[in-house]
Protein backbone atom coordinates (compact mmCIF):
# COMPACT_ATOMS: atom_id res chain seq x y z
CA UNK A 1 0.00 0.00 0.00
CA UNK A 2 1.30 3.44 -0.96
CA UNK A 3 0.55 6.26 1.48
CA UNK A 4 0.37 9.64 -0.25
CA UNK A 5 0.01 13.01 1.48
CA UNK A 6 0.76 15.47 -1.34
CA UNK A 7 -1.37 16.19 -4.41
CA UNK A 8 1.77 16.34 -6.55
CA UNK A 9 2.35 12.61 -5.85
CA UNK A 10 -1.25 11.49 -6.09
CA UNK A 11 -1.81 11.58 -9.86
CA UNK A 12 1.19 9.35 -10.53
CA UNK A 13 -0.16 6.71 -8.13
CA UNK A 14 -3.76 6.80 -9.37
CA UNK A 15 -2.65 6.72 -13.03
CA UNK A 16 -0.48 3.68 -12.31
CA UNK A 17 -3.37 1.86 -10.63
CA UNK A 18 -5.85 2.72 -13.37
CA UNK A 19 -3.42 1.49 -16.00
CA UNK A 20 -3.99 -2.01 -14.64
CA UNK A 21 -7.70 -2.00 -13.81
CA UNK A 22 -10.57 -0.23 -12.11
CA UNK A 23 -10.18 1.94 -9.01
CA UNK A 24 -12.68 2.32 -6.14
CA UNK A 25 -12.52 5.12 -3.55
CA UNK A 26 -13.67 4.78 0.07
CA UNK A 27 -13.70 8.25 1.70
CA UNK A 28 -13.34 8.27 5.51
CA UNK A 29 -12.31 10.45 8.41
CA UNK A 30 -10.21 7.62 9.91
CA UNK A 31 -10.45 6.00 13.38
CA UNK A 32 -11.44 2.95 11.40
CA UNK A 33 -13.84 0.24 12.63
CA UNK A 34 -15.61 -2.77 11.09
CA UNK A 35 -18.10 -0.43 9.35
CA UNK A 36 -15.29 1.17 7.36
CA UNK A 37 -13.61 -2.18 6.72
CA UNK A 38 -16.89 -3.55 5.35
CA UNK A 39 -16.92 -0.67 2.85
CA UNK A 40 -13.35 -1.56 1.90
CA UNK A 41 -14.26 -5.23 1.40
CA UNK A 42 -17.23 -4.34 -0.80
CA UNK A 43 -14.97 -2.03 -2.79
CA UNK A 44 -12.40 -4.79 -3.22
CA UNK A 45 -15.06 -7.14 -4.54
CA UNK A 46 -16.19 -4.56 -7.11
CA UNK A 47 -12.89 -3.05 -8.30
CA UNK A 48 -9.34 -4.17 -9.12
CA UNK A 49 -7.79 -1.57 -6.81
CA UNK A 50 -9.03 0.29 -3.73
CA UNK A 51 -8.00 3.75 -2.55
CA UNK A 52 -9.04 4.96 0.91
CA UNK A 53 -8.91 8.60 1.95
CA UNK A 54 -8.47 9.64 5.56
CA UNK A 55 -9.15 13.32 6.08
CA UNK A 56 -10.83 14.94 9.08
CA UNK A 57 -12.52 17.66 7.07
CA UNK A 58 -12.65 20.95 9.03
CA UNK A 59 -15.35 22.42 6.77
CA UNK A 60 -18.00 19.90 7.86
CA UNK A 61 -17.59 20.58 11.59
CA UNK A 62 -19.60 23.37 13.23
CA UNK A 63 -17.88 25.93 15.48
CA UNK A 64 -18.94 24.09 18.64
CA UNK A 65 -18.39 20.58 17.34
CA UNK A 66 -15.66 18.02 17.97
CA UNK A 67 -13.06 18.82 15.26
CA UNK A 68 -10.18 18.98 17.74
CA UNK A 69 -11.33 15.96 19.77
CA UNK A 70 -12.05 13.77 16.72
CA UNK A 71 -9.88 10.61 17.04
CA UNK A 72 -6.79 10.58 14.81
CA UNK A 73 -4.84 7.31 14.63
CA UNK A 74 -3.21 7.17 11.22
CA UNK A 75 -0.57 4.49 11.92
CA UNK A 76 -3.16 2.05 13.28
CA UNK A 77 -5.57 2.83 10.41
CA UNK A 78 -2.83 2.33 7.80
CA UNK A 79 -2.01 -1.12 9.22
CA UNK A 80 -5.69 -2.13 9.09
CA UNK A 81 -6.01 -0.97 5.47
CA UNK A 82 -2.81 -2.70 4.40
CA UNK A 83 -4.16 -5.97 5.85
CA UNK A 84 -7.34 -5.51 3.78
CA UNK A 85 -5.35 -5.27 0.53
CA UNK A 86 -5.88 -1.54 -0.03
CA UNK A 87 -3.54 -0.19 -2.74
CA UNK A 88 -3.52 3.53 -1.91
CA UNK A 89 -4.02 5.59 1.24
CA UNK A 90 -4.64 9.28 0.51
CA UNK A 91 -4.07 11.18 3.75
CA UNK A 92 -3.51 14.86 2.95
CA UNK A 93 -2.90 17.53 5.61
CA UNK A 94 -5.61 20.26 5.77
CA UNK A 95 -3.40 22.78 3.93
CA UNK A 96 -3.14 20.44 0.94
CA UNK A 97 -6.94 20.28 0.59
CA UNK A 98 -7.65 23.92 1.49
CA UNK A 99 -4.57 25.96 0.55
CA UNK A 100 -4.44 29.65 1.33
CA UNK A 101 -6.98 31.54 -0.73
CA UNK A 102 -9.34 28.57 -1.03
CA UNK A 103 -12.81 30.05 -1.67
CA UNK A 104 -15.17 27.54 -3.30
CA UNK A 105 -18.19 25.91 -1.70
CA UNK A 106 -20.41 23.13 -3.07
CA UNK A 107 -23.94 23.47 -1.72
CA UNK A 108 -26.65 20.90 -2.47
CA UNK A 109 -30.15 22.25 -1.84
CA UNK A 110 -33.19 20.16 -0.94
CA UNK A 111 -31.79 16.89 0.43
CA UNK A 112 -29.30 18.80 2.62
CA UNK A 113 -32.15 20.55 4.43
CA UNK A 114 -33.80 19.06 7.52
CA UNK A 115 -32.60 16.09 9.61
CA UNK A 116 -28.82 16.49 10.19
CA UNK A 117 -28.79 19.56 7.93
CA UNK A 118 -31.06 21.37 10.39
CA UNK A 119 -29.01 20.41 13.46
CA UNK A 120 -25.63 20.95 11.86
CA UNK A 121 -25.81 24.15 9.75
CA UNK A 122 -23.25 24.10 6.93
CA UNK A 123 -22.35 20.45 7.57
CA UNK A 124 -23.49 19.12 4.19
CA UNK A 125 -21.84 22.01 2.32
CA UNK A 126 -18.61 20.86 3.95
CA UNK A 127 -19.29 17.23 3.03
CA UNK A 128 -20.29 17.99 -0.60
CA UNK A 129 -17.28 20.29 -1.04
CA UNK A 130 -14.73 17.79 0.24
CA UNK A 131 -16.26 14.79 -1.52
CA UNK A 132 -16.31 16.73 -4.81
CA UNK A 133 -12.63 17.53 -4.27
CA UNK A 134 -11.78 13.92 -3.30
CA UNK A 135 -13.51 12.68 -6.46
CA UNK A 136 -11.52 15.14 -8.60
CA UNK A 137 -8.27 14.33 -6.83
CA UNK A 138 -8.54 10.53 -7.01
CA UNK A 139 -10.83 10.26 -10.09
CA UNK A 140 -12.14 6.82 -9.09
CA UNK A 141 -14.32 4.61 -11.27
CA UNK A 142 -16.62 4.05 -8.30
CA UNK A 143 -17.04 5.13 -4.66
CA UNK A 144 -18.46 3.52 -1.51
CA UNK A 145 -20.35 5.18 1.36
CA UNK A 146 -22.20 3.80 4.38
CA UNK A 147 -25.96 3.90 4.75
CA UNK A 148 -25.49 4.93 8.39
CA UNK A 149 -25.04 8.42 6.95
CA UNK A 150 -28.08 8.00 4.67
CA UNK A 151 -28.67 11.72 4.16
CA UNK A 152 -24.99 12.20 3.29
CA UNK A 153 -25.30 9.50 0.62
CA UNK A 154 -28.39 11.25 -0.81
CA UNK A 155 -26.51 14.58 -0.88
CA UNK A 156 -23.51 13.04 -2.66
CA UNK A 157 -25.69 11.29 -5.25
CA UNK A 158 -27.60 14.52 -5.90
CA UNK A 159 -24.31 16.42 -6.32
CA UNK A 160 -22.89 13.82 -8.71
CA UNK A 161 -26.06 13.93 -10.79
CA UNK A 162 -26.38 17.72 -10.80
CA UNK A 163 -22.71 18.38 -11.62
CA UNK A 164 -22.60 15.64 -14.30
CA UNK A 165 -19.70 13.99 -12.53
CA UNK A 166 -18.17 11.12 -14.45
CA UNK A 167 -15.42 9.99 -12.10
CA UNK A 168 -17.33 8.51 -10.47
CA UNK A 169 -20.61 8.60 -12.36
CA UNK A 170 -23.68 8.85 -10.08
CA UNK A 171 -24.59 5.21 -10.86
CA UNK A 172 -21.18 4.14 -9.52
CA UNK A 173 -21.78 5.66 -6.07
CA UNK A 174 -22.58 2.64 -3.91
CA UNK A 175 -24.29 2.54 -0.52
CA UNK A 176 -23.35 -0.17 1.99
CA UNK A 177 -25.77 -1.43 4.67
CA UNK A 178 -25.22 -0.30 8.28
CA UNK A 179 -22.79 -2.47 10.24
CA UNK A 180 -23.93 -2.92 13.86
CA UNK A 181 -22.41 -4.04 17.16
CA UNK A 182 -23.82 -7.27 18.67
CA UNK A 183 -26.36 -5.26 20.70
CA UNK A 184 -27.59 -3.42 17.60
CA UNK A 185 -25.81 -0.06 18.01
CA UNK A 186 -24.61 1.24 14.64
CA UNK A 187 -20.81 1.30 14.57
CA UNK A 188 -19.37 4.82 14.58
CA UNK A 189 -16.01 6.37 15.35
CA UNK A 190 -17.84 8.60 17.84
CA UNK A 191 -18.98 5.57 19.91
CA UNK A 192 -15.49 5.73 21.42
CA UNK A 193 -16.58 8.93 23.25
CA UNK A 194 -19.22 6.99 25.27
CA UNK A 195 -18.65 6.07 28.91
CA UNK A 196 -19.33 2.42 29.81
CA UNK A 197 -22.68 3.40 31.31
CA UNK A 198 -23.72 5.50 28.30
CA UNK A 199 -22.54 2.83 25.88
CA UNK A 200 -25.06 0.44 27.48
CA UNK A 201 -27.82 3.07 27.26
CA UNK A 202 -26.92 3.79 23.62
CA UNK A 203 -28.11 0.31 22.61
CA UNK A 204 -31.68 1.34 23.49
CA UNK A 205 -31.66 3.58 20.38
CA UNK A 206 -31.89 0.81 17.72
CA UNK A 207 -34.11 -1.26 20.05
CA UNK A 208 -36.63 1.56 20.47
CA UNK A 209 -36.47 2.30 16.74
CA UNK A 210 -37.48 -1.30 15.97
CA UNK A 211 -40.32 -1.13 18.51
CA UNK A 212 -41.62 2.11 17.00
CA UNK A 213 -41.50 0.63 13.49
CA UNK A 214 -43.43 -2.43 14.73
CA UNK A 215 -46.13 -0.19 16.24
CA UNK A 216 -46.45 1.82 13.04
CA UNK A 217 -46.71 -1.45 11.10
CA UNK A 218 -49.49 -2.53 13.50
CA UNK A 219 -51.43 0.62 12.59
CA UNK A 220 -50.75 2.90 15.59
CA UNK A 221 -50.89 6.64 14.85
CA UNK A 222 -47.44 7.85 13.75
CA UNK A 223 -47.50 11.06 15.82
CA UNK A 224 -48.12 9.22 19.07
CA UNK A 225 -45.58 6.47 18.24
CA UNK A 226 -42.88 9.10 17.61
CA UNK A 227 -43.76 10.98 20.82
CA UNK A 228 -43.56 7.73 22.84
CA UNK A 229 -40.27 6.91 21.12
CA UNK A 230 -38.78 10.27 22.18
CA UNK A 231 -40.06 9.88 25.76
CA UNK A 232 -38.65 6.39 26.09
CA UNK A 233 -35.18 7.45 24.88
CA UNK A 234 -35.14 10.29 27.44
CA UNK A 235 -36.34 7.88 30.18
CA UNK A 236 -33.54 5.48 29.21
CA UNK A 237 -30.95 8.22 29.83
CA UNK A 238 -30.51 10.10 26.54
CA UNK A 239 -30.08 13.87 27.05
CA UNK A 240 -32.05 14.94 23.98
CA UNK A 241 -33.49 13.80 20.67
CA UNK A 242 -32.43 16.08 17.80
CA UNK A 243 -34.97 14.52 15.44
CA UNK A 244 -37.09 11.39 15.01
CA UNK A 245 -38.74 11.54 11.58
CA UNK A 246 -40.08 9.30 8.87
CA UNK A 247 -39.12 10.36 5.37
CA UNK A 248 -39.05 9.06 1.84
CA UNK A 249 -35.85 7.02 1.54
CA UNK A 250 -34.86 8.48 -1.83
CA UNK A 251 -35.65 12.20 -1.83
CA UNK A 252 -36.01 12.56 1.98
CA UNK A 253 -39.39 14.28 1.61
CA UNK A 254 -41.46 14.02 4.84
CA UNK A 255 -43.84 11.04 4.70
CA UNK A 256 -47.41 11.81 5.74
CA UNK A 257 -48.60 8.18 5.74
CA UNK A 258 -45.56 5.95 6.44
CA UNK A 259 -45.25 2.95 4.16
CA UNK A 260 -42.86 0.94 1.98
CA UNK A 261 -40.11 3.17 0.59
CA UNK A 262 -39.96 5.25 3.77
CA UNK A 263 -37.26 5.23 6.45
CA UNK A 264 -37.11 6.18 10.08
CA UNK A 265 -34.28 8.69 10.79
CA UNK A 266 -33.07 9.53 14.29
CA UNK A 267 -30.33 11.63 15.90
CA UNK A 268 -30.05 11.64 19.70
CA UNK A 269 -27.49 12.87 22.20
CA UNK A 270 -26.06 11.12 25.22
CA UNK A 271 -23.26 12.46 27.43
CA UNK A 272 -22.36 15.03 24.77
CA UNK A 273 -22.12 12.42 22.01
CA UNK A 274 -24.47 12.64 19.05
CA UNK A 275 -25.60 9.29 17.62
CA UNK A 276 -27.48 8.79 14.34
CA UNK A 277 -29.34 5.78 12.95
CA UNK A 278 -31.90 4.93 10.28
CA UNK A 279 -34.04 1.90 9.37
CA UNK A 280 -36.65 1.01 6.74
CA UNK A 281 -40.23 1.44 7.95
CA UNK A 282 -41.80 -1.49 6.17
Ligand SMILES: Nc1ncnc2c1ncn2[C@@H]1O[C@H](COP(=O)(O)OP(=O)(O)OP(=O)(O)O)[C@@H](O)[C@H]1O
Nearest residue numbers: 028029030035145146148149178179187188189190
Ligand atom coordinates in the same frame (compact mmCIF):
# COMPACT_ATOMS: atom_id res chain seq x y z
N1 LIG B 1 -21.68 1.38 11.02
C1 LIG B 1 -21.44 1.68 9.75
N2 LIG B 1 -21.95 0.93 8.76
C2 LIG B 1 -21.74 1.25 7.46
N3 LIG B 1 -20.99 2.29 7.06
C3 LIG B 1 -20.46 3.07 8.00
C4 LIG B 1 -20.64 2.81 9.39
N4 LIG B 1 -20.00 3.77 10.09
C5 LIG B 1 -19.43 4.58 9.19
N5 LIG B 1 -19.70 4.17 7.94
C6 LIG B 1 -19.33 4.84 6.70
O1 LIG B 1 -17.94 5.02 6.63
C7 LIG B 1 -17.65 6.20 5.87
C8 LIG B 1 -16.72 7.06 6.67
O2 LIG B 1 -17.41 7.51 7.83
P1 LIG B 1 -16.70 8.22 9.04
O3 LIG B 1 -15.23 8.14 8.87
O4 LIG B 1 -17.34 9.52 9.32
O5 LIG B 1 -17.03 7.21 10.21
P2 LIG B 1 -18.15 7.22 11.26
O6 LIG B 1 -17.97 6.04 12.09
O7 LIG B 1 -19.45 7.48 10.55
O8 LIG B 1 -17.75 8.45 12.09
P3 LIG B 1 -18.64 9.46 12.86
O9 LIG B 1 -18.63 8.93 14.22
O10 LIG B 1 -17.83 10.67 12.57
O11 LIG B 1 -20.00 9.56 12.23
C9 LIG B 1 -18.99 6.89 5.61
O12 LIG B 1 -19.41 6.57 4.30
C10 LIG B 1 -19.88 6.24 6.65
O13 LIG B 1 -21.24 6.22 6.27
Ligand SMILES: CC(C)(CO)[C@@H](O)C(=O)[O-]
Nearest residue numbers: 027028029057127130149
Ligand atom coordinates in the same frame (compact mmCIF):
# COMPACT_ATOMS: atom_id res chain seq x y z
C1 LIG C 1 -17.70 11.35 3.42
C2 LIG C 1 -16.73 11.96 4.43
C3 LIG C 1 -15.42 11.20 4.41
C4 LIG C 1 -16.42 13.39 3.94
O1 LIG C 1 -15.56 14.02 4.82
C5 LIG C 1 -17.33 12.02 5.84
O2 LIG C 1 -18.44 12.82 5.89
C6 LIG C 1 -17.60 10.66 6.41
O3 LIG C 1 -16.62 10.09 6.90
O4 LIG C 1 -18.74 10.17 6.36
Ligand code: BAL
Nearest residue numbers: 029060061123149152
Ligand atom coordinates in the same frame (compact mmCIF):
# COMPACT_ATOMS: atom_id res chain seq x y z
N1 BAL D 1 -19.97 10.38 9.45
C1 BAL D 1 -20.28 11.68 8.92
C2 BAL D 1 -19.22 12.64 9.25
C3 BAL D 1 -19.56 13.59 10.33
O1 BAL D 1 -20.37 13.26 11.21
O2 BAL D 1 -19.01 14.68 10.32
